Amino acid sequence: MTANPKARIKLDRRTLLIGGGVGAGLVVAWAVWPRTYLPNLTASPGESLYGAWLKIGTDGHVTVAVPQAEMGQGVFTAMPQIVADELGADWKMVGVEPAPLNPLYANPLAAATLFELALGSMPEQLQRTFAARTGLMLTGCSTSIRYFEDQLRHAGAAARVLLCKAAARRWNTDWQACGTANGFVVHGNQRLPFGQLAAEAADEEAPDPVPLRTGDDNRLYGQPLPRLDTPAKVDGSANFAADIRLPNMVYASIRQGPVGTTELVRVDRAAADKIPGMLKVVTTRDWVAAVANNWWAADRAIEAMRPRFKVPDPVINDDSIEEALGKAFDGEGARIAQAGDLAAEFRGAKIIFAEYRVGLALHAALEPMTCTASFADGKLALWLPTQAPGLARRAAALAAGIGEGRVTVHPMMGGGSFGAKLEHDVAAQAALLAKEIGRPVQLTWPRGEDFRHDRYRPAAAGRLSAKLNERGQIAGWLAKIAAPETGRELARRLLGGDPVIAASLALPGNGDPSAIAGATPPYAIANYAIDHHPADYGIPTGYWRGGAHSYTAFFTESFIDELAHVAGIDAVAFRMAMLGQQPRLARCLQTAAQLGGWQGGTPGSGQGVACHSFRGSHIAVMAEAHLTGDRKIQVDRLVAAVDCGRVVNPELVAQQIEGGLIFGMAAALGASTGFTENVADAREIADLALPTLADAPDVTVEIIRSGSDTGGASELAVPAVAPAIANALQAATGVRFRRLPLLSDAE
Structure with missing residues (x-):
């Protein structure tokens, strides 16, 4: 120095x-x-x-x-x-x-x-x-x-x-x-x-x-x-976790049990030993790993072993998830936000009601979970992409039975995450394997394992009610949202027994504000209430790009469109009338409508809008979409107007908004999985119905200059896309789609 x-x-x-x-x-x-x-x-x-x-x-x-x-x-x-x-x-x-x-x-x-x-x-x-x-x-x-x-x-x-x-x-x-x-x-x-x-x-x-x-x-x-990272990514010199090569290193693949309380009961070790390059089988109560001199051999060995796990109880299927969401509405729920006197406003009034549902969403990052670990002289070194290196170090130290001070974490660039790499199971598994084998090991989850053991964006349901006054304005609004207590679950899982966190989670009360984040409308509504109805359907959930905003915005902006239709008012004008106290969001909405050539959302126009405020930033999205002859959704155009305060680098913001629009579009059309007997149905990327380059719409992004404090950009575009597309489809077909992925219901 x-x-x-x-x-x-x-x-x-x-x-x-x-x-x-x-x-x-x-x-x-x-x-x-x-x-x-x-x-x-x-x-x-x-x-x-x-x-x-x-x-x-x-x-x-x-x-x-x-x-x-x-x-x-x-x-x-x-x-x-x-x-x-x-x-x-x-x-x-x-x-x-x-x-x-x-x-x-x-x-x-x-x-x-x-x-x-x-x-x-x-x-x-x-x-x-x-x-x-x-x-x-x-x-x-x-x-x-x-x-x-x-x-x-x-x-x-x-x-x-x-x-x-x-x-x-x-x-x-x-x-x-x-x-x-x-x-x-x-x-x-x-x-x-x-x-x-x-x-x-x-x-x-x-x-x-x-x-x-x-x-x-x-x-x-x-x-x-x-x-700064573009040249190395273009010429291939950028190192990702899968590029790590250490002397005497081996490779591992893994198979974990179904979702729920289960344990490994049988593997065919003899079948694994027949795979060329196979070196060792490592088992724990929860998983089995095959170690070989190349990853392909390790993965083939896992398949050959045909691991069998104890059947979990209760059994989780699509029907049980739907049933749990429905039952969650039976109780009072926890009131998370309110204003005015909603009960008085609703008393004896004509109430407009709609119910919406969203399915489990996968992270589906290009890079699956991976970690390279080396254990020598009582010290552990890890190379992995992680959004929480300290938590990964803690988990690995616990698995290896050593102090955190003896663990070194080398953070790697990640090939996408969207929240998935907050989780650190792979770090603990790699640490245990390296200690067991006595050689550096690179553990990579197969794609199917990445899907089966994702910490999904939760399935959720929203029951929304509203009253319109004689001028067609919203006088009362009630949103009842059934969703797991993902925030509570995330804290327990990731912060691992910290006494302060344990004490906080033990405090009386129910409901989870993070599970309904974004549900309070940005509009001027004098009387409203937002209730969370905790739902437990047995599937681990986690943070997904945009968090709960990804479904609460779908509920809110779809229902706003339905109310505009009942009131007989243009969807943009209906929103603008309630945004007098939100000038930045109003400007985004006006800009998106002008850039997109808004035609009033008239039947057959195939145009829809949605707007949202998020992380100190604001966005409005106009979508043009239609159904093809073979009943597939074609998104023709997405126009976004964004106000995220001071901008450090406008190109980075544009990239994030463009990527977020496509990510949100993918979640609107697919990126989901059902469940059959505690196992996710999706096993490969092809199972997710993701949009391809041929499906990509024309995208326009307008960044509005602003002197306000810097807001977030990386998640901003995701929440508003799905409702904008759903609203566009309603204008194109006359049918209201109230479930994500769109067309996943029987409407």
Whole structure:
């Protein structure tokens, strides 16, 4: 290391301070836990460290530590771009590396969103403290830029100030008269490259507070800069988990039992031994793995063994799921949100009612669950794509029977996730295999296993009721939603017995706010109520791109269209009349309608709209769709207008919106599975009826310029797509489709 440790601590003082007192009911030991944490970013020869976020080399290169998993969403570009902008760096000299596990990089915003039920009773400052002390480095819920932007800006600004101070000493001038641009410190006609100043600048001390850049000159923020990870992905040099190769490494495939309480009862080891390349069979109560000198042999051996598991009880089928959702409505439910006096408004009134259902949705990422593990000298190393490296480390340490401090996690870029790689079963399994075999092992779940043991987006049902007044406006609204308590389940599964979480989950009350997230309409409705009816149908569920918004938006925006039809009002005008207090969303809706050439949703037009507010951002989608002669849905066009506040990189936002539109379209048309005797019916990608390139619609995305705070983008487009398509089909056919995937019912 070439940097002065004292300077590093002072440099990052504002991010090192993890404040917060000890709240009542928390473990007393928290009182003696540290309030500050030191960076553990390492410098290579010729590099100087600048706190926890960046380092600068003598050749002028700038490397930014990114604490978020790159799953294709662009954090390896957007986050360095924020630092580079404040630093005044040359983008061609900027690189990136995954940040090490450290409480400094905890993401309490993602933690509070994912584990809302468990953490919601804590004050915000206590949530931040908990996330830091438990090392919750999390990627998810469109929080990367929303949470880390300020820290990244100050990290870049602090490094800029130190470079200016070092240059000012050489020039014998005031550092505040110096500036930076394109990798140089400048003062009038004088210029010095970052590389020549890096080592001595690291010994300077930054002021508190650090001044941020002002003005629009030489700014990288808001520019469509090229992605830093594109060249390596194009030429094949980017390493994913499946690319890891270690000396003496072997490969493993796995088979787990059906959903429910089950256990392995029989395998045909002799059949496995006949497969060329087969090395060993490893069994536990819950699964069997075949280890071979190549993955194909391992997977063939699993098939040859014909594993048999104890039949779980109760039996889970499509009918049992439907029955559980229906029964969930029998009780009172938990009132999660309300306004006005709905009971009085509904009393004696003519009520309009509709029921909607959505099926289980799979993540179906291109890259299945995979992890490479090496166990030697009592230490474990893991290479895997993970959205929660600390949780993966904890699970692997527990499986291997060692302390977490003896486990090193190497986060890899992921070939998609959509929430799936928050889960860490594969890390625990790979750790156990590596310890058992005594050689490095790369475990990859077969595609069928990835589908059978996905943590699905839950199946859910919505019963919506409303009253229209004499002017055709919504006077009362009731949404009763049956869905599993996925937030509670996620907290129990991922946070694994933490006493604070256990205490939070044990608090009295029922209902799960995260299970009905997004169900409160964005419209001006004086009297409304949102109820959650917990449903338990025995299938593990988890976080899926957009969370509950992916089905609550379908319920809400489909029902809004039905009410507009009853009122005899154009669907866009009907919405606009209720968006007076939501100007950003209203502008999105107007823009999408204008760009799409909205024709009023007249019968035969095949046009539908939907809008949604999500993670501090707003979107409206107009869809054009029709049914083909062989009764297939053809989506011809999708137009989206987006307001996500300040935009770091408009190209990244456009990519995420375009990808989200197609992802949401896939979920509207397929990406689901039924269940037969506790086993998912979908086994291969071909079973999901995903849209192909030939099915792709014409896509238009308009990003509305906004000075509002940065909002989320990676999930934003998903919720509004399905209802927009359903509304378009109603205009095209006169038939209302109330189930996802569309056409999966008998209507």
